[in-house]
Amino acid sequence: MSDLRELYQQTIIDHNRKPRNFHPMPDADHHAKGHNPLCGDRLELYLKMDGNRISDASFTGVGCAISTASASMMTEAIKGRTLDEVKTLYSHFHTLLTTPMHKPVSTDGLDKLEVFSGVREFPVRVKCATLAWHTLEAAIKDEKSEAKTE
Amino acid sequence: MTHTITSTLNPPASSPWTSADVRVDFPILTSAERPVIYLDNAATSQKPDAVIAATTRYYKTMNANIHRGVYRLSVEATDAYESARAGIAAFIGAGNPREVVFTRGCTEAINLVAMTWGLQNLKPGSTIVLTQMEHHSNIVPWQLVAARTGAKIVVTPVSNDGELDIGAFERLVANGAALVAVTHISNVLGTINPVQDMARIAHRHGALILVDGAQSVAHMPVHVGELGCDFFTFSGHKMCGPTGIGALWARGELLDAMPPYQGGGDMISTVSFEGSTWNMVPHKFEAGTPDIAGAIGLGAAVDYLKRLEMPRIATTEADLLTYAEKAMLTIPGLRLIGQARHKASVISFMLDGIHPHDIGTILDQEHVAIRTGHHCCQPLMDFYHIPATARASLAFYNTQADIDALISGLRRVIEVFR
Numbered sequence: 001m002s003d004l005r006e007l008y009q010q011t012i013i014d015h016n017r018k019p020r021n022f023h024p025m026p027d028a029d030h031h032a033k034g035h036n037p038l039c040g041d042r043l044e045l046y047l048k049m050d051g052n053r054i055s056d057a058s059f060t061g062v063g064c065a066i067s068t069a070s071a072s073m074m075t076e077a078i079k080g081r082t083l084d085e086v087k088t089l090y091s092h093f094h095t096l097l098t099t100p101m102h103k104p105v106s107t108d109g110l111d112k113l114e115v116f117s118g119v120r121e122f123p124v125r126v127k128c129a130t131l132a133w134h135t136l137e138a139a140i141k142d143e144k145s146e147a148k149t150e
Numbered sequence: 151m152t153h154t155i156t157s158t159l160n161p162p163a164s165s166p167w168t169s170a171d172v173r174v175d176f177p178i179l180t181s182a183e184r185p186v187i188y189l190d191n192a193a194t195s196q197k198p199d200a201v202i203a204a205t206t207r208y209y210k211t212m213n214a215n216i217h218r219g220v221y222r223l224s225v226e227a228t229d230a231y232e233s234a235r236a237g238i239a240a241f242i243g244a245g246n247p248r249e250v251v252f253t254r255g256c257t258e259a260i261n262l263v264a265m266t267w268g269l270q271n272l273k274p275g276s277t278i279v280l281t282q283m284e285h286h287s288n289i290v291p292w293q294l295v296a297a298r299t300g301a302k303i304v305v306t307p308v309s310n311d312g313e314l315d316i317g318a319f320e321r322l323v324a325n326g327a328a329l330v331a332v333t334h335i336s337n338v339l340g341t342i343n344p345v346q347d348m349a350r351i352a353h354r355h356g357a358l359i360l361v362d363g364a365q366s367v368a369h370m371p372v373h374v375g376e377l378g379c380d381f382f383t384f385s386g387h388k389m390c391g392p393t394g395i396g397a398l399w400a401r402g403e404l405l406d407a408m409p410p411y412q413g414g415g416d417m418i419s420t421v422s423f424e425g426s427t428w429n430m431v432p433h434k435f436e437a438g439t440p441d442i443a444g445a446i447g448l449g450a451a452v453d454y455l456k457r458l459e460m461p462r463i464a465t466t467e468a469d470l471l472t473y474a475e476k477a478m479l480t481i482p483g484l485r486l487i488g489q490a491r492h493k494a495s496v497i498s499f500m501l502d503g504i505h506p507h508d509i510g511t512i513l514d515q516e517h518v519a520i521r522t523g524h525h526c527c528q529p530l531m532d533f534y535h536i537p538a539t540a541r542a543s544l545a546f547y548n549t550q551a552d553i554d555a556l557i558s559g560l561r562r563v564i565e566v567f568r
Contacts, residue, residue, distance in 0.1 A: 041537065064508050065567070
């Protein structure tokens with residue numbers, strides 16, 4: 001049960017139940033679709049840019065608690081950041097998810113995203129947490145093809 | 151190990167047995183260090199000692215290539231391989247062992263039919279009738295062959311309860327269909343399709359019928375003659391046998407008329423650069439050294455199932471299904487996907503507001519193994535407008551205690567998400 005509480009922290013449960021920025025954005029500057037073929041999770045991500053800075057972000061789709069909460073918290077975290085800052089944030093987030101449990105990992109700069117540290121214990125769920133971020137990369141590049149976790 | 155082999159070789163033959171009695175035949179289910187409550191039998195079954203021992207015995211005592219050596223080991227290996235074929239043929243009610251072709255599994259068996267019978271017989275405008283509940287492995291091979299022949303695919307609709315619309319099916323077949331390919335039991339819904347009636351309808355309108363038996367052979371008595379189908383395909387690993395082995399059964403005259411699937415050793419009669427001639431059926435379809443150990447293991451698996459008696463396996467699983475569904479419906483917010491009148495022990499379900507993937511992870515913490523996802527049935531998921539389901543699929547070695555563990559795990563899921 002303790003591992004489960006690590007994975008399903010209250011913040012994650014809360015974002016799953018009430019995802020933030022959960023709506024389509026008809027006037028988005030960037031848009032991409034993401035798909036996790038393993039579990040069928042799908043999401044669409046929308047970005048509005050102000051020069052090099054993300055001024056607004058939203059998403060729609062269907063996914064598990066980890067993927068929904070990750071998308072919800074990601075949209076909150078990237079709003080107002082420059083693309084370089086977002087890239088650094090993703091790199092830290094990815095390190096957090098993929099560092100083995102017995103190794104120390106820095107949570108510097110991750111702020112609320114730290115709640116995903118429990119995912120480390122569940123390697124098959126890492127892709128759930130990164131689907132939104134893969135889709136973000138595709139949206140920034142404005143790729144027409146669907147971002148996939150596989 | 152010896153004593154357990156003896157126990158499975160001398161079972162309580164035709165005496166009543168319970169799930170708890172047969173469970174001890176499965177080493178993975180009785181491991182104290184790694185407890186598992188295994189409810190993913192539609193994906194693959196566990197293996198009894200008798201099967202593991204038969205496979206090992208081949209490698210330890212008779213390992214040699216088959217159908218060629220004049221020496222003792224090769225003769226023994228050939229005998230073991232061919233008597234496995236005979237045992238499997240008898241198990242599914244085949245008239246003659248030569249009608250059973252070993253393949254890598256059910257998927258390869260369907261591909262074999264598509265790429266041999268299909269390429270030979272389908273023409274532009276020919277119709278292949280599938281159903282909404284087919285596994286990808288009974289869809290994609292037909293798409294491949296349709297793309298090459300110009301044949302078209304039509305789909306039999308399914309009701310919300312998970313039953314095929316047989317009236318619609320007959321209309322599709324009557325429209326000049328060449329082939330019907332249908333699953334015997336749905337790996338998502340558990341629906342047992344009326345394939346005997348469907349075979350009659352297909353034949354009445356001049357179509358052939360392939361039955362995908364991946365989910366049925368280990369769970370109910372199957373007699374291909376009584377089903378009246380033309381092709382029947384299945385996998386070894388879902389029926390207590392090893393992975394990497396399966397079989398195609400087809401009526402002998404169909405096999406005789408079909409061109410080879412792959413070329414190589416063993417499938418030929420003569421080879422010259424001017425041309426080659428084919429070996430007789432079934433060897434015509436078994437190019438190269440086959441999975442000899444796998445075939446022998448599958449032979450041991452059908453011997454094992456035969457001793458337990460398929461009707462008894464079917465009633466044991468039916469009782470478990472009733473027990474499980476009744477208990478599951480006491481869970482608030484639980485919805486069953488698939489409630490056909492004739493249903494095997496496959497239970498797909500959803501929990502209100504909780505994604506199947508999360509259910510799977512939390513149950514795993516309780517050592518309960520279920521499957522979550524689209525189960526290789528994306529068109530069926532689309533029909534129900536769901537991305538995935540959670541699925542518990544039961545076998546005769548599951549007990550009521552396993553179901554109780556599932557139920558308490560599901561209550562834990564709800565607790566985590568409260």
